[in-house]
Amino acid sequence: MDWTLWVEWIVKGFVLCLILLTGFAYLTLYERRALARMQIRVGPNRAGYQGLLQPIADAVKLIFKEELTPAKVYKVVFVLAPVLTVVPSLVLAAVIPLGTSFTFFGRVITLYVANLNVGVLYLTSIASIAVYGIVLAGWSSNNKYAMLGGIRASAQMISYELSLGLCFAIAIVMSNSMNLVDIVNAQKGMWFAVIQPVGALIFLIVTLAEVNRAPFDMPEAEQELTAGFHSEYSGMKFALFFMAEYQKMIVICMISATLFFGGYREFWFLKDTFLSVDRYWFLAPIYLLLKVVVLLFFMIWIRATWPRIRYDRLMAFGWKVLLPLSLVVLFITAAGILLEQELHNSIYFYSIPILSIICAMVAVVFIYRDLRRKSNGRV
Amino acid sequence: MTSELIVFLVLSLVAIAAALGMVFSRNAVYSALFLVLNFTTVAIFYLLLGAPFIAMSQITVYAGAIMVLFLFVIMLLGVESLAPSKSLPWQKPLAFSLAVILVAESVYLLASRVQPNMMVTAPGIAVNSMDNLREMAMTMFNQFLLPFEVTSVLLLVAMVGAIVLTNREKVGRK
Numbered sequence: 001m002d003w004t005l006w007v008e009w010i011v012k013g014f015v016l017c018l019i020l021l022t023g024f025a026y027l028t029l030y031e032r033r034a035l036a037r038m039q040i041r042v043g044p045n046r047a048g049y050q051g052l053l054q055p056i057a058d059a060v061k062l063i064f065k066e067e068l069t070p071a072k073v074y075k076v077v078f079v080l081a082p083v084l085t086v087v088p089s090l091v092l093a094a095v096i097p098l099g100t101s102f103t104f105f106g107r108v109i110t111l112y113v114a115n116l117n118v119g120v121l122y123l124t125s126i127a128s129i130a131v132y133g134i135v136l137a138g139w140s141s142n143n144k145y146a147m148l149g150g151i152r153a154s155a156q157m158i159s160y161e162l163s164l165g166l167c168f169a170i171a172i173v174m175s176n177s178m179n180l181v182d183i184v185n186a187q188k189g190m191w192f193a194v195i196q197p198v199g200a201l202i203f204l205i206v207t208l209a210e211v212n213r214a215p216f217d218m219p220e221a222e223q224e225l226t227a228g229f230h231s232e233y234s235g236m237k238f239a240l241f242f243m244a245e246y247q248k249m250i251v252i253c254m255i256s257a258t259l260f261f262g263g264y265r266e267f268w269f270l271k272d273t274f275l276s277v278d279r280y281w282f283l284a285p286i287y288l289l290l291k292v293v294v295l296l297f298f299m300i301w302i303r304a305t306w307p308r309i310r311y312d313r314l315m316a317f318g319w320k321v322l323l324p325l326s327l328v329v330l331f332i333t334a335a336g337i338l339l340e341q342e343l344h345n346s347i348y349f350y351s352i353p354i355l356s357i358i359c360a361m362v363a364v365v366f367i368y369r370d371l372r373r374k375s376n377g378r379v
Numbered sequence: 380m381t382s383e384l385i386v387f388l389v390l391s392l393v394a395i396a397a398a399l400g401m402v403f404s405r406n407a408v409y410s411a412l413f414l415v416l417n418f419t420t421v422a423i424f425y426l427l428l429g430a431p432f433i434a435m436s437q438i439t440v441y442a443g444a445i446m447v448l449f450l451f452v453i454m455l456l457g458v459e460s461l462a463p464s465k466s467l468p469w470q471k472p473l474a475f476s477l478a479v480i481l482v483a484e485s486v487y488l489l490a491s492r493v494q495p496n497m498m499v500t501a502p503g504i505a506v507n508s509m510d511n512l513r514e515m516a517m518t519m520f521n522q523f524l525l526p527f528e529v530t531s532v533l534l535l536v537a538m539v540g541a542i543v544l545t546n547r548e549k550v551g552r553k
Contacts, residue, residue, distance in 0.1 A: 077408070117512065121435035128443025132415070135447065139408060139454050151454060154447055161444075178512065 004107070012113045016093055024246045025055035030293075031300050038304040059239075067235030070142070077140035082233065082240035085133025089247040092126045095119040096254045097181045099264045099284030100277055111264075111284065112181065119180040120168050123255060127164070127210065131157045133244070134212075134229050141232035149228025152311065153212055159318040160209040160216075166326040167203040170196055171259040173334050184263030188271055193260040195349075198329050198356040200260040202322055204298070207256060209318065211248045214303035216314060253295040257288060261295075264288045317367075325363045329356045383427060390427075394420040407453045411446060418442040432512055 029044065029051060036043025047053040069078065099111030116122050131154050138150015172178055174195065175186035186192075193200035209216040225231070230241045257263055264284035266275055277284040309317070332355045339348035394417055401413035418441045425434035519527060 074408075077412075116431065118431045118435050121432065121439065125435045125438035125443060128439050128447070131443070131447050132450075135450055135454070136408075136412075139450075147454065151451065154451060158444070158447060 008107075008109065009113070013094070016113055017090060020090060020093060020247050020250060021243075023250045024243050025059065027246045027250060027296065028058065028242075029054050030296065031303075034297065034300045035304050038301070062239040063236060065235040067237065068232075070232050072142045073232065074140040074142065077136050078232075079237075081133050081137035081140055082237045082244075083133075084136065085130065085244040086240050086247070088126050088130040088133070089244045089251060092123065092130075092248075092251045093254065095122050095180055096251070096258055097184055097264060098288055100281050102281045111281075115179065115181055117177075117179050120172055120178045120183075124161075124165055124168060128161060130248070137233070137241070138229035141229070143232055145225045145227075146229050146231045149225045149231070152225075153229055156209055156212070156216065156314065156318070159315060160206045160322070163202060163318065163322040163326045164206045164210060166323075166330050167199055167206060168259070170199040170326075170330050170333050173330070173337060180258055180263075184258055184265055187262045187265060188268070190268050191260065191262045194268075195352055196260070196329065196333055196356060197353055198360045199326070199333065200256075201360070202326050202329065203256055203260060204295075206322065207252045208299065208302065209314075211245060211252055213249065213299055215306040215309045217308060249296065249299060250292065253292045253299070254288065256295055257291040261291050262287075321363055321367060325359060328359050332356050332359070387424075387427065390420050390423055394424075408450065411449050411453060414449075415442050415446045418446065432515065 032054075033043040033045075033051065044051040044054045047057045069075070094113040095116050097110075097112040097115075101108050101110040103109070134153045134157075135150045138146045138148070138153070141147070171183055171192055174192050175183040177183060177186070208214075230238055233241060262268065264287055265271075265277055266283065266287055270276060271278075274280075275283065277287065333352055336348050336352035336355075340346060397413045397417040397420065401410045401417065404410050404413060418437060422434040422437040422442070425431075425437060
């Protein structure tokens with residue numbers, strides 16, 4: 001095999017890791033500043049201009065903190081768990097296309113690490129592996145709170161993985177491919193979020209549950225479980241969990257952007273202008289970055305404004321609302337595309353968003369009635 | 380070929396070690412983790428053979444979903460470490476004789492079927508292309524539709540059975 005290919009892979013992997021690590025550092029700052037704005041505070045603004053050096057200060061503090069290992073933990077698993085949490089969050093990004101390609105000294109360099117034809121399956125398999133780190137952290141700590149947090153986290157992630165998989169299937173059906181590059185290119189004419197808004201919305205909700213973010217952050221509910229699965233962790237090991245959570249946020253926003261919001265492509269109505277990524281390759285990563293920043297802002301916004309959902313309601317929401325709704329939406333999408341292909345009538349295609357929105361409204365009405373019944377008409 | 384052979388040898392060592400670790404560790408959680416490691420190595424074998432779809436499904440279904448449920452049950456029941464329990468008297472002889480039969484069968488099959496220069500080679504690049512995935516789906520949903528559906532019914536029956544068994548008390552009380 002060509003040695004330059006090896007160099008290219010290594011450099012790409014290294015750059016991707018650096019992007020994610022820097023992204024993690026500045027996402028913490030972004031979140032703290034944004035939360036502070038929403039709560040009418042200032043937030044960290046002392047280290048560097050507008051607090052830009054704050055992540056570095058945090059990192060130095062965490063590195064030099066004392067690292068405690070409680071006496072009765074299961075030592076091997078206790079050390080292994082943070083690693084098992086961080087690694088999936090990093091390797092998940094390998095199949096996400098960051099852009100098209102450019103020529104560098106006569107060599108075409110593509111802006112993705114791996115172009116798998118089963119890219120979407122790769123995402124689901126790595127996402128399902130990611131549960132282990134949290135479960136094992138909870139168990140190996142030998143602490144009831146940590147254990148409960150770990151079990152809650154795993155139950156929640158397994159339950160919401162079903163709807164996540166169905167949302168992946170929606171994107172696969174619409175693009176007719178499992179390859180993420182093909183999925184992005186299929187959105188050249190129109191983003192999937194426009195054709196299938198309900199699918200995109202379900203995906204965004206489910207990803208919140210998958211990364212254990214508010215309002216689904218029951219595994220870390222501090223009033224009930226101290227800090228959940230990472231109660232016993234300190235110093236760098238805690239930092240690894242922290243890092244994994246924020247990297248997962250970034251990666252999952254990249255995935256949402258790729259599957260439903262056009263990936264690295266421009267807005268669909270800009271496709272033949274000079275702002276198109278086909279014209280200038282360097283626009284592609286910028287578009288992706290903008291989309292990720294906007295999606296991350298939504299995550300932070302939700303955290304700032306919504307209270308935690310109760311655990312039984314979280315499970316009921318996942319199993320009784322999101323799963324049937326995503327099944328129905330997948331059916332509508334597949335049927336619409338098939339009917340359009342067979343009968344050559346685009347009315348079936350345009351009925352996809354309308355029918356899905358009607359189904360989503362029915363689901364909302366059911367939730368409302370259920371809540372009203374349970375609280376004896378006080379809602 | 381040599382690099383593939385090295386990868387294969389290392390992986391098979393890992394797989395065998397993981398399997399042995401699963402059988403011999405006294406802690407149920409460690410056993411489950413060894414089994415996950417074993418499933419992952421098997422997935423990499425599939426990758427080596429040029430079947431990425433099967434490899435990914437292996438990880439998603441076995442390592443991801445089923446083993447997490449196993450861990451879940453082990454942790455909820457709190458049966459992490461087994462006390463050295465007394466086995467039934469007929470258990471050991473039966474296990475030994477079954478194992479001997481299995482080994483004898485596999486040795487006989489290996490000796491009778493394998494020719495000296497017969498070797499399993501990885502199929503070419505064509506397997507890796509998207510057409511392969513499509514073809515696989517076509518075969519599965521056209522030619523083998525009935526077995527596929529029957530399997531899913533089987534899974535459904537198992538699920539309904541679990542629900543019925545756990546719900547029995549409540550029904551009895553009413």
